Amino acid sequence: xxxxxxxxxxxxxxxxxxxxxxxxxxxxxxxxxxxxxxxxxxxxxxxxxxxxxxxxxxxxxxxxxxxxxxxxxxxxxxxxxxxxxxxxxxxxxxxxxxxxxxxxxxxxxxxxxxxxxxxxxxxxxxxxxxxxxxxxxxxxxxxxxxxxxxxxxxxxxxxxxxxxxxxxxxxxxxxxxxxxxxxxxxxxxxxxxxxxxxxxxxxxxxxxxxxxxxxxxxxxxxxxxxxxxxxxxxxxxxxxxxxxxxxxxxxxxxxxxxxxxxxxxxxxxxxxxxxxxxxxxxxxxxxxxxxxxxxxxxxxxxxxxxxxxxxxxxxxxxxxxxxxxxxxxxxxxxxxxxxxxxxxxxxxxxxxxxxxxxxxxxxxxxxxxxxxxxxxxxxxxxxxxxxxxxxxxxxxxxxxxxxxxxxxxxxxxxxxxxxxxxxxxxxxxxxxxxxxxxxxxxxxxxxxxxxxxxxxxxxxxxxxxxxxxxxxxxxxxxxxxxxxxxxxxxxxxxxxxxxxxxxxxxxxxxxxxxxxxxxxxxxxxxxxxxxxxxxxxxxxxxxxxxxxxxxxxxxxxxxxxxxxxxxxxxxxxxxxxxxxxxxxxxxxxxxxxxxxxxxxxxxxxxxxxxxxxxxxxxxxxxxxxxxxxxxxxxxxxxxxxxxxxxxxxxxxxxxxxxxxxxxxxxxxxxxxxxxxxxxxxxxxxxxxxxxxxxxxxxxxxxxxxxxxxxxxxxxxxxxxxxxxxxxxxxxxxxxxxxxxxxxxxxxxxxxxxxxxxxxxxxxxxxx
DNA sequence: TTGCGCCATTTTTTT
DNA sequence: AATGGCGCAA
Numbered sequence: 066x067x068x069x070x071x072x073x074x075x076x077x078x079x080x081x082x083x084x085x086x087x088x089x090x091x092x093x094x095x096x097x098x099x100x101x102x103x104x105x106x107x108x109x110x111x112x113x114x115x116x117x118x119x120x121x122x123x124x125x126x127x128x129x130x131x132x133x134x135x136x137x138x139x140x141x142x143x144x145x146x147x148x149x150x151x152x153x154x155x156x157x158x159x160x161x162x163x164x165x166x167x168x169x170x171x172x173x174x175x176x177x178x179x180x181x182x183x184x185x186x187x188x189x190x191x192x193x194x195x196x197x198x199x200x201x202x203x204x205x206x207x208x209x210x211x212x213x214x215x216x217x218x219x220x221x222x223x224x225x226x227x228x229x230x231x232x233x234x235x236x237x238x239x240x241x242x243x244x245x246x247x248x249x250x251x252x253x254x255x256x257x258x259x260x261x262x263x264x265x266x267x268x269x270x271x272x273x274x275x276x277x278x279x280x281x282x283x284x285x286x287x288x289x290x291x292x293x294x295x296x297x298x299x300x301x302x303x304x305x306x307x308x309x310x311x312x313x314x315x316x317x318x319x320x321x322x323x324x325x326x327x328x329x330x331x332x333x334x335x336x337x338x339x340x341x342x343x344x345x346x347x348x349x350x351x352x353x354x355x356x357x358x359x360x361x362x363x364x365x366x367x368x369x370x371x372x373x374x375x376x377x378x379x380x381x382x383x384x385x386x387x388x389x390x391x392x393x394x395x396x397x398x399x400x401x402x403x404x405x406x407x408x409x410x411x412x413x414x415x416x417x418x419x420x421x422x423x424x425x426x427x428x429x430x431x432x433x434x435x436x437x438x439x440x441x442x443x444x445x446x447x448x449x450x451x452x453x454x455x456x457x458x459x460x461x462x463x464x465x466x467x468x469x470x471x472x473x474x475x476x477x478x479x480x481x482x483x484x485x486x487x488x489x490x491x492x493x494x495x496x497x498x499x500x501x502x503x504x505x506x507x508x509x510x511x512x513x514x515x516x517x518x519x520x521x522x523x524x525x526x527x528x529x530x531x532x533x534x535x536x537x538x539x540x541x542x543x544x545x546x547x548x549x550x551x552x553x554x555x556x557x558x559x560x561x562x563x564x565x566x567x568x569x570x571x572x573x574x575x576x577x578x579x580x581x582x583x584x585x586x587x588x589x590x591x592x593x594x595x596x597x598x599x600x601x602x603x604x605x606x607x608x609x610x611x612x613x614x615x616x617x618x619x620x621x622x623x624x625x626x627x628x629x630x631x632x633x634x635x636x637x638x639x640x641x642x643x644x645x646x647x648x649x650x651x652x653x654x655x656x657x658x659x660x661x662x663x664x665x666x667x668x669x670x671x672x673x674x675x676x677x678x679x680x681x682x683x684x685x686x687x688x689x690x691x692x693x694x695x696x697x698x699x700x701x702x703x704x705x706x707x708x709x710x711x712x713x714x715x716x717x718x719x720x721x722x723x724x725x726x727x728x729x730x731x732x733x734x735x736x737x738x739x740x741x742x743x744x745x746x747x748x749x750x751x752x753x754x755x756x757x758x759x760x761x762x763x764x765x766x767x768x769x770x771x772x773x774x775x776x777x778x779x780x781x782x783x784x785x786x787x788x789x790x791x792x793x794x795x796x797x798x799x800x801x802x803x804x805x806x807x808x809x810x811x812x813x814x815x816x817x818x819x820x821x822x823x824x825x826x827x828x829x830x831x832x
Numbered sequence: 833t834t835g836c837g838c839c840a841t842t843t844t845t846t847t
Numbered sequence: 848a849a850t851g852g853c854g855c856a857a
Contacts, residue, residue: 127847155847181846253847320845420844425848476833483833521833600847620845642844658845681842681848 070109070141074101081341082106083113086280086306088335090328092313094372095357095664096348096626099310103282104134106308107149108141110280119148120279122300128153128601130284130624150278154293156600158256161274163592165263168270171246172259175464175592178599179250182453183469184208184241187248191240202233210234211241215254216290216322218261247500249466257292264299275302285624286311286331290322294330307335313368314361317620317658319650346372348626348667350379356670356700357663363695364653381702384672384693389684390423390634393675394430397631400671401436401614404629411437411612415627417619417662419640422680423633424616437613441621447598451562451572452579456598458552459545462536463591465502472501478561481525486518490526493517505530506537532556545594546583553580619662630666632659635674636687659692686810781809786832794831 071079078098081091082105093099107123110116125131131151139145150157159178166174179187188204188211211234214224221239226232245251251259264271278300283289286309289297301307309331316325332338346354354372361367387393401414416427424440431438446452454477457470465471476482482490493516494504508514509530518526532555540548553559553576562572583594615627619640634640640659645651663670678687781787785797787809795811809828 153847256847317845318847321847422843422848479834481833485833618845639844644844654845679848 070105070113074098074105075345077341077343077345078102078105081343082109084308084339084341086114088301088306088331088338089308089341090286090331090338091308091310091341091343092368092370093310093343094312094346094370095315095661096346097343097372098345098347099284099343100130100134100137102343103284103308103310104137104141106282107134107138107146111142111146116280117148118146120277121149121282122157122278122280123149123151123282124154124157124284125151126153126285126288126624128156131156153600154289154296155253155256156596158260158296159596159600161260162251162256162263163596165270168267169259169263170266172251173249173466176249176251177460177464177467177470177595178256179245179248179252179469180447180599181208182448183250184252186469186472187241187244188237191237191244195236195240197233197237202230202237207234207237211238212252212254213322214238215252215258216292218258218292218295220258220262247466248468249464250469254292257290257296261292261296261299264296271299271302274300275305279305280308281305282308282310284310285315287313287316287325287328288318288321288323289327290324291327292322294324294327298334307331313366314364314370314657315623315661317623317654317661319654342370344370344372346374349374349664350376350668352379352381352700353663353666353670356382356696357660359697359700360656360663360692360695361660364656365649366653380669382670382672382696382700383702384635384674384696386689387673387675389675389677390426390679391430393633393673394427395434396673397427397633397671398430398434398436400631401629404669409628412615413628414631415615415617415622415625415629415665416631416633417617417622417665418632418634419619419642419658420634421618423639427616427633431614431616437611438616439611439613441615441617446575446578447601449572449575451576455549455552455558455576455579456595458536458556459549459591460595461502461533462540462548462552463595465506465533465537466500468501471505475501475529478556478558480529481521482529486522486525489517489522502533506534509534540591544583544585544587545589545591546580546585548591549580549583619658622665623661626665626667628667629669629671630662631671631673632662633673634678635659635672635690635693636678637690638687639678640690640692656692659690688812781828781830785830787811788829788831790827 071083074082075098078101081089081102091099091102093102103123107121110121111118123131123134125134131153135145135149135151138149152160162169162172162176163174166172166176185204185208188207189199192199192202192204192207210231214220214234219225221235221242224231224235224238226235245255264274281297281300283297288311297307311325311328313325313328316323319325349357351374354374358370358372362369385396387396397416404414405411418424418427428438428440447456454474457473460467460470461474475487490504491501494501497504497507499507505526507530508516509527516523535555536548536552539551543551558576559573562576563569582598583589615625617625619632637643638646641652641655645655672693674689674693675687677684679685781797783797786794787797788794789811797809797811811828
């Protein structure tokens with residue numbers, strides 16, 4: 066029997082799976098079979114060590130990972146183990162808090178979970194109430210500060226402000242937290258923090274869980290934050306075992322409070338902890354691994370690892386420059402079609418990028434080519450206005466104290482409760498000591514109730530209050546789906562969305578999709594439904610069955626693998642992102658992000674950057690990412706990246722008026738070769754380049770291109786040498802008129818690309 | 833009160 | 848390029 070579980074593992078994996086209970090850290094390189102180790106460990110505990118599943122808790126990073134593990138354990142054990150507790154930190158905490166809600170000081174049963182939009186709403190209210198200027202103190206920044214505090218387990222009471230902004234953040238945080246309690250709502254961070262606080266205050270409650278969870282397994286340990294780590298320590302107590310799996314090279318959530326120093330904390334707090342290193346990779350070719358190691362090695366805090374695989378050799382990496390993002394996208398598509406001809410299936414490829422905004426150009430190209438794709442993230446389903454509205458209705462029905470959700474739908478669809486009425490209404494409700502929805506219900510139910518509303522406003526409020534009362538009553542004995550139907554019917558929501566445009570139809574379809582999620586299952590409670598909906602991640606719903614290329618951000622790619630991976634937009638400012646450029650730490654994280662992307666690839670890795678990238682409608686010259694320079698030359702097909710980087714800058718300087726015919730010029734919109742729908746023409750668009758060098762097409766489209774800029778009035782010309790007082794001598798890459806001033810982009814050797822306002826820069830032309 | 837149109841600002845990554 | 852905030856007209 067024991068053979069079954071261990072014989073398919075390599076020595077290091079076997080060591081981990083069969084380790085004696087106690088603190089253990091598995092350092093798992095990418096593709097080293099960590100899910101395998103985790104699942105086998107759980108199976109081993111149950112079957113070989115006689116541990117009851119009831120005593121095991123496994124924490125994963127996404128719900129999808131939890132499901133996947135559950136599925137694999139089921140296969141290993143020929144059945145579902147009863148009582149095994151598996152899920153994300155957030156889901157596990159939410160469940161625990163629901164169960165212990167009577168022991169919470171500030172919350173009642175039926176609390177709701179606020180998402181970012183709700184949080185922003187609360188912060189805006191807080192700023193208004195505190196008479197603070199939301200221009201000076203942007204709500205998103207405030208929220209960020211609050212979240213950071215919560216991730217570090219800092220409450221409004223323990224918040225130490227060191228400067229004015231800090232003091233403002235503290236005040237907003239204080240107000241915000243009270244508002245959440247009044248709304249009987251928690252945000253994502255609360256789920257974790259309130260659990261820790263509960264355990265702190267109530268040793269008896271903590272003890273209950275300590276007695277239950279003898280074995281705690283943690284996936285993606287490098288991405289735990291201080292609060293999560295504290296929670297693990299609380300649960301582990303003195304007697305329970307922590308089995309942590311992680312890889313600090315794949316830590317990419319520092320901005321969310323993740324602190325990979327928890328790895329060091331782990332050793333500090335558990336001096337007897339064992340470490341097991343998993344270095345054998347079962348995913349990628351050695352070429353891909355070597356390239357990835359070449360990149361990650363440059364990080365100062367990188368712990369040396371030697372990733373190896375039995376898949377010696379492999380195709381070299383291919384780096385190419387495209388003219389602009391649409392050419393880049395078309396080149397990707399062209400290569401994917403090629404790969405499919407070579408026998409790869411439709412879901413073999415993934416295209417990754419740094420920012421969600423980059424998906425647009427790709428999507429357009431896929432649609433243009435008639436190629437199937439699925440997009441992970443972007444405007445996430447549950448963030449869409451119409452979906453949020455419908456959920457807000459359900460939330461108010463579920464928890465009438467939720468004033469944020471009520472505020473969202475009070476006049477959506479418009480029902481004659483305008484701004485003036487709303488203000489009056491909120492004041493009146495507050496005077497009664499009631500939350501708005503509670504007051505509405507009272508107004509509808511009690512004809513004698515004193516109120517200040519005039520005929521029209523009263524009618525509108527009274528009617529809505531009546532509806533709300535009905536829905537609440539309905540929710541007691543009817544399935545979630547039926548309740549949703551009633552709400553949609555009573556509010557005439559479909560008519561509200563139908564504005565005659567395709568977008569209106571889309572929106573209704575989204576609502577129907579949500580209706581599908583609710584299903585007609587009687588046993589799904591409203592509470593469970595809302596929680597489920599609040600805690601889903603976009604990657605959770607990724608099904609691999611669809612024969613489509615996956616489009617996703619590098620962050621979303623973590624934990625996934627694909628035979629063929631395209632990393633696009635590898636340019637300075639994008640990867641590394643411009644917001645990360647002035648901090649060594651953040652730069653290191655950007656590099657890890659690149660590393661994560663590279664190591665998703667099993668067989669082939671394509672890297673691309675563009676010459677011209679458009680952001681916010683105007684485009685500018687881009688420089689290849691510095692990370693490309695760190696890939697060993699011999700692993701790249703064709704020339705090295707460093708060479709290309711220099712070439713690109715040089716080329717930029719010769720490309721203004723004497724631009725050679727490259728076939729790369731952007732075609733005027735609409736001049737694309739048409740007929741893309743015919744299946745016999747699999748290549749409806751003409752790629753500017755192909756990764757397959759010999760298939761590079763001759764330039765078929767000599768359509769005269771409208772000049773992009775009228776440089777007649779610019780003082781500086783591309784290719785000119787200029788001198789700057791601080792940066793020294795550089796080469797002008799481009800210059801354009803921007804408002805009243807001229808914007809000059811200059812490459813300064815050894816310094817980088819600078820964008821300068823000609824009026825202020827004091828540039829001297831020297832050649 | 834609603835709805836439209838103009839203006840400003842924006843994008844890093846997400847449970 | 849797209850969204851949100853704001854002012855004005857109906």
